[in-house]
Amino acid sequence: MSQVAEAATAAGEEASYDGLRLRGVTKTYPNGFTAVRDLDLDVPRGSFIALLGPSGCGKTTTLRMVAGLETPSSGAITLAGNDITYAKPYKRPVNTVFQNYALFPHLDIFENVAFGLKRRKVKDVDAQVRQMLDLVELDSQARKRPTQLSGGQQQRVALARALINRPEVLLLDEPLGALDLKLRRAMQIEIKRIQVEVGLTFVHVTHDQEEAMTMADTVAVMNAGVIEQLGAPAELYENPRSTFVANFLGQSNLIEGTVVSRGSDTTSVDMHGIGVSVPAARTHTDGDKGWIGIRPEKVLIGEEGEALDAPGNTIPGGVVTDVSFNGVSTQYLVRMPWGQELQVFAQNTGRTRMFRTGDRVELSWRPEYAFLLDFSQDASAGSQRDDD
Amino acid sequence: MRWIREHLVLLLGLLVLLYTFVPIFVVVLMSFNDPDSRNVYRFDGFTLDNWTNFCGAEGMCSSLVRSIEIGLLSTLVATILGTLMAFALVRHDFAGRSATNLLIFLPMAAPEIVLGSSLLALFVASGFAGQLGFWTILIAHIMFCLSFVVVTVRARLAGMNDTLEQAAMDLYATPAQTFWRVTFPLVFPGILGAALLSFSLSFDDFIVTNLNAGTTTTFPMYVWGANQRGVPMQVNAVGTLMFIVSVAIVVVGELNNRRRRAALT
Amino acid sequence: MAEMTRRRGRVGYLLIIPAIAWLVVFFVVPFYSLLATSLYDPAGSDFRGYEMTYHLSNYWDAISEFKGPLGRSLLYGAIATLLCLVLGYVLAYAIAFKAGRWKNLMLVLVIAPFFTSFLLRTLSWKLILADDGPVVSVLQFVHLLGDDGRLLATPVAVVAGLTYNFLPFMVLPLFASLDKIDHRLVEASSDLYGNPVVSFFKVTWPLSLPGVVSGTLLTFIPAVGDYINQGLLGSPNQRMIGSVIQSQFVDANNYPSAAALSMILMVLIVVMVLVYVRRAGTEELL
Numbered sequence: 001m002s003q004v005a006e007a008a009t010a011a012g013e014e015a016s017y018d019g020l021r022l023r024g025v026t027k028t029y030p031n032g033f034t035a036v037r038d039l040d041l042d043v044p045r046g047s048f049i050a051l052l053g054p055s056g057c058g059k060t061t062t063l064r065m066v067a068g069l070e071t072p073s074s075g076a077i078t079l080a081g082n083d084i085t086y087a088k089p090y091k092r093p094v095n096t097v098f099q100n101y102a103l104f105p106h107l108d109i110f111e112n113v114a115f116g117l118k119r120r121k122v123k124d125v126d127a128q129v130r131q132m133l134d135l136v137e138l139d140s141q142a143r144k145r146p147t148q149l150s151g152g153q154q155q156r157v158a159l160a161r162a163l164i165n166r167p168e169v170l171l172l173d174e175p176l177g178a179l180d181l182k183l184r185r186a187m188q189i190e191i192k193r194i195q196v197e198v199g200l201t202f203v204h205v206t207h208d209q210e211e212a213m214t215m216a217d218t219v220a221v222m223n224a225g226v227i228e229q230l231g232a233p234a235e236l237y238e239n240p241r242s243t244f245v246a247n248f249l250g251q252s253n254l255i256e257g258t259v260v261s262r263g264s265d266t267t268s269v270d271m272h273g274i275g276v277s278v279p280a281a282r283t284h285t286d287g288d289k290g291w292i293g294i295r296p297e298k299v300l301i302g303e304e305g306e307a308l309d310a311p312g313n314t315i316p317g318g319v320v321t322d323v324s325f326n327g328v329s330t331q332y333l334v335r336m337p338w339g340q341e342l343q344v345f346a347q348n349t350g351r352t353r354m355f356r357t358g359d360r361v362e363l364s365w366r367p368e369y370a371f372l373l374d375f376s377q378d379a380s381a382g383s384q385r386d387d388d
Numbered sequence: 389m390r391w392i393r394e395h396l397v398l399l400l401g402l403l404v405l406l407y408t409f410v411p412i413f414v415v416v417l418m419s420f421n422d423p424d425s426r427n428v429y430r431f432d433g434f435t436l437d438n439w440t441n442f443c444g445a446e447g448m449c450s451s452l453v454r455s456i457e458i459g460l461l462s463t464l465v466a467t468i469l470g471t472l473m474a475f476a477l478v479r480h481d482f483a484g485r486s487a488t489n490l491l492i493f494l495p496m497a498a499p500e501i502v503l504g505s506s507l508l509a510l511f512v513a514s515g516f517a518g519q520l521g522f523w524t525i526l527i528a529h530i531m532f533c534l535s536f537v538v539v540t541v542r543a544r545l546a547g548m549n550d551t552l553e554q555a556a557m558d559l560y561a562t563p564a565q566t567f568w569r570v571t572f573p574l575v576f577p578g579i580l581g582a583a584l585l586s587f588s589l590s591f592d593d594f595i596v597t598n599l600n601a602g603t604t605t606t607f608p609m610y611v612w613g614a615n616q617r618g619v620p621m622q623v624n625a626v627g628t629l630m631f632i633v634s635v636a637i638v639v640v641g642e643l644n645n646r647r648r649r650a651a652l653t
Numbered sequence: 654m655a656e657m658t659r660r661r662g663r664v665g666y667l668l669i670i671p672a673i674a675w676l677v678v679f680f681v682v683p684f685y686s687l688l689a690t691s692l693y694d695p696a697g698s699d700f701r702g703y704e705m706t707y708h709l710s711n712y713w714d715a716i717s718e719f720k721g722p723l724g725r726s727l728l729y730g731a732i733a734t735l736l737c738l739v740l741g742y743v744l745a746y747a748i749a750f751k752a753g754r755w756k757n758l759m760l761v762l763v764i765a766p767f768f769t770s771f772l773l774r775t776l777s778w779k780l781i782l783a784d785d786g787p788v789v790s791v792l793q794f795v796h797l798l799g800d801d802g803r804l805l806a807t808p809v810a811v812v813a814g815l816t817y818n819f820l821p822f823m824v825l826p827l828f829a830s831l832d833k834i835d836h837r838l839v840e841a842s843s844d845l846y847g848n849p850v851v852s853f854f855k856v857t858w859p860l861s862l863p864g865v866v867s868g869t870l871l872t873f874i875p876a877v878g879d880y881i882n883q884g885l886l887g888s889p890n891q892r893m894i895g896s897v898i899q900s901q902f903v904d905a906n907n908y909p910s911a912a913a914l915s916m917i918l919m920v921l922i923v924v925m926v927l928v929y930v931r932r933a934g935t936e937e938l939l
Contacts, residue, residue, distance in 0.1 A: 069554050089557040102555035106573045116559035161559065401747020404740050405762055408820060412766045414777035429779045473672040480665025488669065491676050497870065499878030499922065501895040505915035506683035508902060509690040531679040534672055592771050594881060595895065599902060611772040615885055619776065627773035634768030638761055 016081040019045040020066065020169050020201060025075030027061050035061040037225035039075070043169070043218075048195050048202045050216035052209055054248070054384065058225040059205045063171050066203065067096045079168055090119070095162035096171040100178065101154045103146035109133070109157055110142040116165040132164040135194070152183045159191070163198065170195075172204040176211065188215050209249050213237065221245050223382065241284045243373050246293050248382035253299070253342045254291040254373070267372060272338040276313040282371040289375040296343040298369040301332060302352070304360050314364040318342070320355050330354055334361060412631060419624035426618030438621045445620035451610035452626060458522065458606065459590040462529035467583045469530075470537025471575075477538070478545040496535045503532060504599035511600065520602030528596050533586040540585060544578025577644070584637060691912035703908065711913040719897050719914060726894040727921070729808065730877035733815035734823075737872050738865070740816070741823035745864075746857075748824075749831035763824050775814055775885045782810050782886065806888035814882035819875060823868040830864020831857070866933045874922055894918055 020043040027036040036058040043049050051059040064070040066077060068089030077085045084092050095116065103112050110129055117125045133139040136156040146154055155175060162170055172191070176184045192215045195202045206212050212219050213233035220230045221244070229236055229245045240246035243254060257269040257276065267283045269276050271292055278292065304316060321341060322333035325348075332344040332355060344363065346352065355361060392399065422435035443449035476482065477489075495503065507528050511520060552574070556566040594608040601609060611623050691711055693703035716723070748759045766774065782788055782804040792798040804810045834857060842852040880895035887893075894914065901911035 067558055069558070089554075090560045090562055094558075096555070096558045098551060098555055100549075100551065102549075102551045104552060104555075104570060115556070115561070119560035119562075119565060165559070395751070397743065398747050398751040401744045401751065401759075404744040404747075404820075405759065407740075408763065408766050408817070410781065411774040411777035411817070412769060414780050415769060415773050418777070418780065429776070430783060430785075431780070469672040469675060472668045476665045476668035479660060480662070480668065481659040482665040482669070488673065491673065491680070495676070495680055497874060499874050499895075499918065501878035501880075501898055502687075502915050502919045502922075503680075505898060505902070505912060506687040507679065509686035509908070509912055510679070510683040512908065513686045513690065527679055531675060534676060538672070588768055594772060595878070595899075599899060608770060608772050611770065611776065612881070612884070615776070623770075623773060623776075627769045631766075631769045635765060638765065642757070642761065 017042065017078065018080055019043045019047070020203070021078045022062070022066075023076050023078075025062070025065060025072045025077060027058070027065060027070060028073045034225055036065070036072075039225070039227060041220065041227065041230075043201055043203060045080075045168075045201055046199050047218060048192065048204065048216050049218045049220060050204045050206060050212035051220050051222055052206060052212040052248075053222035054207055054382070056224075057222040059207075059222045060173055062222075063096070063173055063203060063205050066169065067094055067171055068092050069096075093165075093168040094171060095165050095167040096173060097155075097158045097162050097175045099173045099175065101146075101158040101175075103154055103157055103161075105146055108143050108145055109138065109149070112146065112157055113161045113164055115161065120165070128164060132160045135163075136160045151179055152187065155179065155187060159194070163194070163200070166198075167200065169201045169203060172202065174206055176206075176208075184211070191215065213249070221248060223248075238369075239282055239371055240293065241373070242381075243291060243293075243377040243379055244382035246371070246373060246382070247380065248384070251296055251343060251383075252293045253296060254293050254379045255340060255342070256289065256375070257292045257372070258289050259287070259372075266367070269372065271315075272336070274313070274315055276370065277367045278370045278372040279368055282368075285372055285374040287375055291373040291375055291377070291379055293371045293373055294365050294369060296331070297329075297345040297347070298365050299342065299344045300364050301334070301344045301346055301355065302362050302364070304362050306362065312364065312367045313370070314362060316362045318361045318363050320357050320359045320361055323355065323357055325354070332361075334363060336363075415624050415627040415631070417624075418621060419628045421621045421624070423621060426620075429619065438625045442622055442625060445614075445622045447605065448607075448610055448614075448620065448622055448626070451605045451607045454522070454604060455591050455607040458526050458529060459587045462526055462533055462590045463583050463586045465530045466533035466537050466586050467579060470534050470582060470586075471541050471579055473534075473538050474541035474545055477542055479550075492535045492538050494535075495532050496539075500593075500595035501599075504528070504596035507531070507596070508599045520600055521604040524600045524602070525597050525604060525606065528600050529590040529593060532593075532596065533589055536585050536589060537582040540582035541575065541578045544581075545575055548574055577641075581641070584641075588634070687912050687915055690908050691916050693909040693912075695907060695909045708909060711909045712917065715910050715913040715917065718910075719894065722892045722894045722897045723914075723917070723921075725891060726877045726918075729812050729815060729883075729893070730873050730879075733812050733819065733876050734869050734873040736812070736816040737820055737823040738869060741820055741827055741868060742861075742865075744820075745824050745827035745831055749828055749834075750836070760828065763821055767821055771818060772881060772885070775818065775882055778810070778814050778817065778886055779805065782813070805886060808887070808891065810886040811883045811891070811893075814886045815876050815879060818879075818882065819872045822871040822875070826867035826871060827861065827864040830861045830867070834860045862933060866930065870926060870929070874926070877922065878918065 020041075022039055022041040025036060025039040025041075026034065028034045039058075039062060041062075051062060053059050061070060065072050068084070068087060068091075072085060075085070076083060079093070084094075104115065107115070110133075113132055114125050114129045117128060122128070129142075130139060133142055136159060138153060138156055138160070141149060141153065146157065149157065155178075158175065175191075176187050179187060188211055191202075191204075204212070204215060213236075216233065218230065219233050219236055221228045221236060223244050229241050236245060237249050240249065240252070243252075246252040246254065255271055257271040260268040260270050260275070262268075262283075263280065265280055266277045267280055269278060269290065269292055276292060283290075301318075315336065317337040318334040320332055321335045322331075324331040327348070329345045329347050332346065333341045334344055335341050342363065348354075417431060419438050420434050420436065421431050422433035422437065423430070424432040437444075473492075477485070507524070508520075511517065511524055516524065548571075552570050553566050556570045557563070561569060592608060593606075594612065597606050598609055598612070605613070607626065611619065614620060614623065689705065690703070692705060692707050692709065693711075694706040694708050695711060695714075696704070744763065748756055748763075752759050780786060784803050784805065789798065789802070789804055792804075793800060793802065798804075804813075838856050838860070839852050842856045843849075847855060878895045880893040880899065883891065883893045884896060898911050898914050898918075901907045901914065905911075
């Protein structure tokens with residue numbers, strides 16, 4: 001069973017779960033391709049969850065199954081205890097903000113936003129629409145057509161059109177993809193603010209890990225149809241459980257190591273002749289070998305023999321092979337004695353000097369930042385270095 | 389001189405375009421013609437009689453009425469059937485898709501004389517040889533207009549992203565509501581264009597009609613027959629009117645299109 | 654890109670059945686009737702009825718009696734198509750490459766004249782090409798035409814009429830093809846030392862071939878069967894196969910012969926099209 005289902009059973013929750021629940025959801029297409037595999041997910045009411053992953057990982061398919069625009073091949077989806085697995089989209093209390101907004105071009109903004117209310121034969125449409133347009137700051141544009149608005153404005157209309165129906169769950173399918181960087185950042189904050197204000201459950205699909213970590217309370221990292229890891233952004237980032245997550249969120253150095261001994265607090269690992277230790281809580285493998293993971297920004301770089309600020313794992317014998325000055329930080333590539341190049345991000349605080357290509361250096365890190373991953377996993381999974 | 393060299397192709401193109409309009413000028417001109425003799429087709433003098441005495445030429449107005457009747461009816465049927473088929477081709481999956489595409493393409497490519505001959509052969513073989521007329525013409529027109537309607541509507545429909553319909557359903561619209569409130573308004577310009585095309589094809593048809601008309605006369609048949617007897621100038625008034633009406637429709641359509649096209653991008 | 658999810662199920666079939674039924678009954682079945690009629694015993698009549706005797710000699714008789722009009726139609730059609738190609742290519746090229754923001758307007762102008770009656774426009778050429786008309790006068794002046802030369806009632810007028818009437822059928826497919834060509838390809842050719850003529854023959858022309866094939870087919874096929882131009886502008890002795898078929902049906906009441914001629918025409922066209930398309934190398938025309 002997945003970690004989600006385990007957690008739920010452990011907590012003793014029953015079938016009348018108050019949020020959105022997916023159990024064993026699978027989607028296989030007629031051509032044999034399986035987009036989503038046996039997915040379990042609990043989304044508490046009022047929370048903001050992000051489904052994060054590369055294109056093709058199944059996140060959008062999952063979203064569409066919740067919306068009712070795709071039907072699961074097997075599994076169940078329940079919302080506040082009601083089974084909506086096979087319900088038609090127009091019968092679900094779920095609304096979607098589409099990737100390209102899907103605003104009706106032949107209707108003006110007012111009619112677009114009012115669309116859902118009118119289909120549900122709600123009274124007093126005018127007042128509600130006005131209020132919603134106010135919320136997204138578009139009340140002056142009410143009578144314009146979608147194409148007369150900018151991308152950012154269209155995005156807000158799409159949001160308003162969905163929100164006004166006060167759905168149990170609001171689904172967002174990469175809604176910020178078409179916006180430029182600055183606008184995207186602004187909208188991320190805006191959407192989060194609205195979510196907190198209205199208190200609805202938001203499910204946000206994105207391939208942008210920064211976006212997911214900024215906006216969501218919980219992030220589900222998806223890969224090839226399954227959830228690799230689910231948790232708060234910081235938890236996922238600092239303590240990844242698979243090479244995919246380690247590489248997809250930020251960047252990681254993954255170094256081959258052989259497990260020497262396992263204690264109750266720490267695991268000792270032989271890393272190319274150097275002894276390093278990894279906390280037991282951050283050891284995610286039972287095998288004889290493992291990938292020692294350490295984030296580049298946690299690695300300290302210093303001159304050979306220099307006393308570094310990190311009593312712990314010290315690795316001598318590195319040679320700087322590349323230096324990139326990025327303003328905020330300097331990124332080094334350091335070739336270690338065993339041939340691997342490690343990435344080091346050193347913040348330009350002004351306290352340490354900048355190294356040059358060819359300098360001999362010593363690296364170190366505090367053991368509590370390291371993690372140990374299953375050696376059978378691909379060390380380049382999730383690194384997105386290939387052209388997709 | 390250099391300006392001419394640089395714009396040579398454009399000038400030549402415009403010349404060709406002008407060439408296509410020359411007969412139109414003649415038609416308009418001749419609608420004001422006062423002929424000396426019935427048999428010589430030449431501009432002899434100016435008169436407004438052809439316009440004031442529009443139906444003066446015997447048989448012309450009745451043939452015009454016939455053509456309009458057949459045109460409207462065939463347009464109605466062809467547009468409905470063709471639109472249904474276009475929806476099926478674009479939105480639905482079914483066996484025999486390529487055979488269907490071929491079946492639609494062939495009537496457009498076949499020579500009219502062959503189309504007309506085979507229909508006549510069918511009518512005769514079925515025992516309707518004595519009943520050639522309005523209905524046989526109508527059947528023929530619907531047949532060849534169908535393909536054009538399908539192709540036109542299909543092009544419009546294929547360019548429409550079905551995300552809009554998904555959005556409508558997401559916003560509580562039932563399939564029927566989705567169709568009438570989202571799909572239909574967006575396809576409508578295509579359907580209208582197809583209908584106009586269908587009408588002009590039907591109105592202007594001669595070869596197929598001539599073979600299957602029996603004693604009925606449509607406007608093109610009237611002109612053909614009049615060629616032997618001497619063409620009354622009122623036909624040019626009809627031609628001028630046709631030109632003005634179609635230009636007007638195109639202009640209105642283009643203005644409307646501009647507004648809609650902006651809305652779709 | 655429009656993402657289409659095609660639905661399976663019965664609705665699709667229901668939607669197409671009326672149209673398919675109409676086309677099958679009134680397009681496909683008639684061909685069988687035509688075939689059957691062409692094999693009837695010519696001794697019958699549409700009044701007394703025909704007897705099916707698999708009279709294959711109908712075909713031979715038809716060819717030998719009417720090979721003149723048949724050959725003439727094919728010849729005039731071919732010449733007209735060629736002329737259409739030249740004129741049409743110039744116009745299509747001008748609209749695709751040189752028209753700028755007038756592109757749509759020019760396209761409309763190409764089609765606009767053809768909303769008036771086919772017959773009336775052809776009738777107008779009777780005036781323009783008349784013996785005492787402007788065209789003949791100019792041609793006589795530059796001695797391209799003898800002093801008592803004429804255009805009407807000659808093949809020249811017929812071909813001119815055919816060319817005029819079928820020009821849009823050539824221009825539109827050509828334009829569609831030319832419009833798709835990325836201008837940057839021509840620029841690349843220029844960058845690689847090709848002058849405008851070279852760029853045209855090495856880049857533009859080959860890429861426009863699908864349009865050329867569509868256009869020539871859409872022009873040639875109807876042109877061969879047309880007899881209106883000949884009827885209004887040509888001489889009565891120079892008949893086209895279309896008018897022969899028409900009169901065999903309606904005037905001579907010789908249904909088998911007429912049907913045989915129609916079949917011959919159709920087969921000829923189909924064969925020519927297949928050969929042409931295979932040689933041109935573009936199989937998909939739709």
